[in-house]
Amino acid sequence: MSDVQLIQGNEACVRGALAVGCRFYAGYPITPSSEIAEQMVRLLPGIGGVFIQMEDEIASLASIIGASIAGTKAMTATSGPGFSLMQEHIGFATMAEVPCVIVNVMRGGPSTGLPTSPSQGDVMQARWGTHGDHPAIVLAPSSVGEVFDATVRAFNLSERFRTPVIVLYDEIVGHTRESVALPDSVEIVDRIQPNSDGSEFWPKRAAADGVPPMSAFGDGHRFHITGLTHGERGFPTNDPQVAEALITRLHRKVEAHAEEIIEVEVFMMDDAETAIFAYGIVGRSAREAVLRARADGVKVGLIRPLTLWPFPYAQVAEAAKQVDTLVVAEMNLGQLIGEVERAAVGQAEIVGYLRVDGEPITPTALLNVVASVSGGQA
Amino acid sequence: MSRNEIRIAGTGGQGVVTAGRILAEAAILSGGEATHSQVYGPQSRGGASRSDVVIATEPIGFPLADNIDLLIILSAAAYAKYVPDFDPDGQLIIDSRCAPESMNGDAARFAVVDTARAISGGHLVTGVVALGVLQAHTGVVDADVLERAVAARVPTQHRKMNLDALCAGMQLAGG
Amino acid sequence: MTDINTYLREWTMPHVLCPGCAHGIVLRSFLEAVDQLQLDPDKLAMVAGIGCSSRLIGHVDFCTLHGTHGRAPAFATGLKLARPELNVVVLTGDGDALAIGGNHMIHAARRNIDITVLMLSNAIYGMTGGQSAPTTPEGAVASTTPAGNTEPMFDSCKLLIGAGASFVARVFAANPLEMTKVMADGITHPGFSFIEVISDCPEYFGRYNNIGGGANMLSWMTVQDEGVAGPLSAKRFVNHVPITVLSPALATGVLEREVRPVFSGIREG
Numbered sequence: 001m002s003d004v005q006l007i008q009g010n011e012a013c014v015r016g017a018l019a020v021g022c023r024f025y026a027g028y029p030i031t032p033s034s035e036i037a038e039q040m041v042r043l044l045p046g047i048g049g050v051f052i053q054m055e056d057e058i059a060s061l062a063s064i065i066g067a068s069i070a071g072t073k074a075m076t077a078t079s080g081p082g083f084s085l086m087q088e089h090i091g092f093a094t095m096a097e098v099p100c101v102i103v104n105v106m107r108g109g110p111s112t113g114l115p116t117s118p119s120q121g122d123v124m125q126a127r128w129g130t131h132g133d134h135p136a137i138v139l140a141p142s143s144v145g146e147v148f149d150a151t152v153r154a155f156n157l158s159e160r161f162r163t164p165v166i167v168l169y170d171e172i173v174g175h176t177r178e179s180v181a182l183p184d185s186v187e188i189v190d191r192i193q194p195n196s197d198g199s200e201f202w203p204k205r206a207a208a209d210g211v212p213p214m215s216a217f218g219d220g221h222r223f224h225i226t227g228l229t230h231g232e233r234g235f236p237t238n239d240p241q242v243a244e245a246l247i248t249r250l251h252r253k254v255e256a257h258a259e260e261i262i263e264v265e266v267f268m269m270d271d272a273e274t275a276i277f278a279y280g281i282v283g284r285s286a287r288e289a290v291l292r293a294r295a296d297g298v299k300v301g302l303i304r305p306l307t308l309w310p311f312p313y314a315q316v317a318e319a320a321k322q323v324d325t326l327v328v329a330e331m332n333l334g335q336l337i338g339e340v341e342r343a344a345v346g347q348a349e350i351v352g353y354l355r356v357d358g359e360p361i362t363p364t365a366l367l368n369v370v371a372s373v374s375g376g377q378a
Numbered sequence: 379m380s381r382n383e384i385r386i387a388g389t390g391g392q393g394v395v396t397a398g399r400i401l402a403e404a405a406i407l408s409g410g411e412a413t414h415s416q417v418y419g420p421q422s423r424g425g426a427s428r429s430d431v432v433i434a435t436e437p438i439g440f441p442l443a444d445n446i447d448l449l450i451i452l453s454a455a456a457y458a459k460y461v462p463d464f465d466p467d468g469q470l471i472i473d474s475r476c477a478p479e480s481m482n483g484d485a486a487r488f489a490v491v492d493t494a495r496a497i498s499g500g501h502l503v504t505g506v507v508a509l510g511v512l513q514a515h516t517g518v519v520d521a522d523v524l525e526r527a528v529a530a531r532v533p534t535q536h537r538k539m540n541l542d543a544l545c546a547g548m549q550l551a552g553g
Numbered sequence: 554m555t556d557i558n559t560y561l562r563e564w565t566m567p568h569v570l571c572p573g574c575a576h577g578i579v580l581r582s583f584l585e586a587v588d589q590l591q592l593d594p595d596k597l598a599m600v601a602g603i604g605c606s607s608r609l610i611g612h613v614d615f616c617t618l619h620g621t622h623g624r625a626p627a628f629a630t631g632l633k634l635a636r637p638e639l640n641v642v643v644l645t646g647d648g649d650a651l652a653i654g655g656n657h658m659i660h661a662a663r664r665n666i667d668i669t670v671l672m673l674s675n676a677i678y679g680m681t682g683g684q685s686a687p688t689t690p691e692g693a694v695a696s697t698t699p700a701g702n703t704e705p706m707f708d709s710c711k712l713l714i715g716a717g718a719s720f721v722a723r724v725f726a727a728n729p730l731e732m733t734k735v736m737a738d739g740i741t742h743p744g745f746s747f748i749e750v751i752s753d754c755p756e757y758f759g760r761y762n763n764i765g766g767g768a769n770m771l772s773w774m775t776v777q778d779e780g781v782a783g784p785l786s787a788k789r790f791v792n793h794v795p796i797t798v799l800s801p802a803l804a805t806g807v808l809e810r811e812v813r814p815v816f817s818g819i820r821e822g
Contacts, residue, residue, distance in 0.1 A: 004406050005406075006399065006402050006403050006406055006412060006414060023635075024631065024634070024635050026630075026631060031418070032418065041819055044819070044820075045819055045820050045821045046821060048820075048821065049820070050634045050635065050817075050818040050819065050820045051818060051819040051820070052630065052634060052818045052819065054627065054630070054660075055627075055656050055657060055660040056656065058624060058627070058657075059624065059626075059627035059630070059656075059657050059660070060627075062620065062621070062624045062627035062628045062630075062631065062657075063627050063628065063630045063631030063634075064631055065620075065628060065631060066600070066618070066627070066628040066629060066630060066631025066632035066633075066635065067631035067632065067634065067635035068631075068635075069618060069628075069631075069632060070631070070632050070635035070636035070639070071635070071636070072635040072636075074631070074635070088621055088624075089621065089624070092620065092621050116417075116418035143441070171418075172415070172441070172442065175415065175416070175418065176413055176414070176415045176441050176442065177399065177402060177413060177414040177415070178412075178413045178414075178438070178441055179402070179405075179406045179410075179411050179412045179413070179438075216636075217598050217616040217618070217632060217636065217639060218595065218596055218598070218616065218636050218638065218639050219595075220595050222594060222595060222614055222615055222616050222617075223616065223617075224610075224611055224617045224618075224619065225617070225618045225619065226611070226619035227619065227620065227621060228619065235565060235611060236611065236619075281441075284439055284440050284441060285440050287439055287440075288439040288440040288444075291439065360442055362440070362442075362444050363439070363440050363444055364444055364445070
């Protein structure tokens with residue numbers, strides 16, 4: 001481990017990316033993510049990487065997709081308005097199966113909204129923002145240390161499944177400085193290369209796990225990449241069977257490995273009668289509230305997903321069977337609460353604590369909610 | 379487990395954000411845990427500025443200030459914004475120009491802004507003078523550690539001025 | 554000289570083009586340039602956007618990236634910066650390059666990144682059914698300008714020179730040998746090369762404007778003076794077409810050639 005340092009979440013994101021082998025960054029300035037670009041441009045050139053500030057977020061994501069097709073691990077970072085512009089190419093990267101990492105440091109929206117205030121308003125956009133049926137992998141760190149880990153994991157999952165991975169955190173996690181010791185080395189996963197047995201490379205012929213090997217442009221395989229619906233050889237087709245096979249495979253390769261992707265912190269749930277479901281910075285408040293409530297003898301626990309998509313339905317369902325009340329706390333008007341309701345299927349009362357004023361949900365506020373739903377013991 | 383929440387509030391250009399970072403880094407140098415958060419706005423100079431530092435002996439759960447223990451006020455606007463709702467059990471340090479004459483209570487008043495102006499000819503080291511005051515008045519971090527943290531954070535060409543400012547702050551508070 | 558067919562993915566035939574469309578002539582001229590330069594097919598990446606011209610890359614046996622509408626220069630930028638040894642050629646259309654992708658095009662030109670852009674201009678959106686484009690001459694009929702286009706058209710070469718492209722040329726699909734020469738020139742030029750190829754769309758532009766088929770549309774292109782083409786105006790397409798508003802004369806040949814620092818991103822060295 002390195003020495004303990006005081007760094008921002010956005011800086012930890014850069015450190016994680018570089019540790020796992022990111023060597024290309026393209027981005028467009030936007031608060032509250034710009035520190036990522038400003039750190040990248042200082043650090044990438046010294047380790048053989050390349051930095052470019054593009055003309056907009058559409059171009060930023062296009063250019064990292066180009067870099068990834070050339071065999072380089074690449075990422076971009078943005079916030080809500082830029083994330084909206086990136087939806088086009090999130091779809092392209094999903095369809096063309098190009099590994100890449102997109103960081104969205106959430107601020108208040110819609111539109112330009114609250115540029116310097118935190119929000120969790122992009123949770124559903126991260127899942128469904130691009131058009132068409134598509135899978136999504138979205139990670140939600142809640143601390144500076146977790147931003148480092150999530151960025152490393154995002155690259156590894158992206159390479160493993162040949163799909164874009166989104167790291168989603170809010171302005172507070174991005175900007176707050178915390179004391180943290182970062183690891184010196186991390187696990188690194190690289191995309192599977194095709195066999196070099198002289199046979200023609202079909203870029204979309206998947207292995208048994210649904211993930212096709214991937215060659216890079218310039219490595220000797222001449223192949224075609226397109227956002228049009230295509231067959232295993234990679235060329236466009238309108239064949240209904242081929243179309244269905246492609247779309248279902250894109251889903252299956254992620255959904256069938258949900259257990260490998262999903263991470264959930266389950267905290268003090270053994271005897272809990274009330275549970276708080278919270279993620280990102282709100283997960284920190286919730287954990288603090290649980291500790292304080294426990295000190296007063298209130299039986300409350302925490303379900304904190306570090307993976308938002310695929311959604312941890314099984315873990316939430318299990319918690320719902322056990323507790324009387326599930327408090328869902330989000331800095332939006334109710335986005336994941338709908339998924340919690342789907343998972344709970346009526347087995348627990350679901351209570352939302354939702355906030356959209358650009359201010360954080362504090363431990364004290366959650367403590368009061370827990371007190372009111374658990375009969376005022378706290 | 380101890381948790382100490384300190385807010386430094388003033389005006390952009392006073393070095394409030396840097397002072398908060400230095401305080402948090404000093405806490406880390408002392409072997410503790412720390413977080414630092416600031417208010418982001420479109421203005422770099424002249425607007426309201428605020429730095430929150432949480433210092434603890436164990437890993438910090440919620441990283442933002444939730445119940446301020448110690449409030450340092452370096453502008454009249456900050457006084458108006460933060461003092462009315464401040465926990466009466468908390469500790470208050472106010473620049474002597476910023477406290478209204480009618481103010482009651484036992485706030486500690488120090489000539490932070492005037493001292494900074496005497497040293498730098500402007501506002502730049504106001505935050506560091508405040509750190510000196512904070513150190514001598516509360517002992518929240520050790521003087522030598524704070525000095526190291528200041529020296530490590532500020533640009534080399536301004537190091538002497540900042541260390542002078544820190545020292546002057548300590549003297550203001552009788553350190 | 555190689556059999557040009559070896560550069561094709563023949564199994565992808567038949568191609569997507571309509572009878573009379575000159576895009577095939579353009580592709581042939583490009584492949585002749587590739588052959589003349591003896592480019593390594595493994596190191597030749599073609600990047601395209603959306604449209605009839607962009608679909609051509611599916612038929613050539615290189616590394617081919619069929620991206621999104623208008624964004625080919627941005628995809629190409631990432632590809633080239635990450636792998637500078639690749640020859641990167643963008644194949645695009647006038648709507649792709651100048652309307653939805655205009656921003657990406659001018660910034661790639663401004664940076665002077667070492668890629669070559671071939672813009673096949675047919676003055677209309679062919680793939681979507683004949684809507685007007687930024688290159689549609691004033692007065693011309695398209696499915697979205699049924700009473701004749703009232704907007705001025707872009708002079709793409711002037712635009713790209715203004716944006717800072719270090720090699721800019723305009724050629725005609727009716728002139729295949731000239732096309733090959735200029736394309737080879739553009740590919741070997743260090744920096745951003747932009748070549749507008751005036752092609753045709755008999756199916757929509759020709760039909761809507763009563764110009765006739767591909768042969769008629771190509772015939773006007775042969776009417777040109779030394780270095781300066783006949784104006785890209787309806788009156789020069791063929792005689793007696795019902796378009797009266799003239800568009801400005803468009804210069805042809807190599808219009809800009811300048812050697813200046815090539816952009817390679819912010820990197821070491």
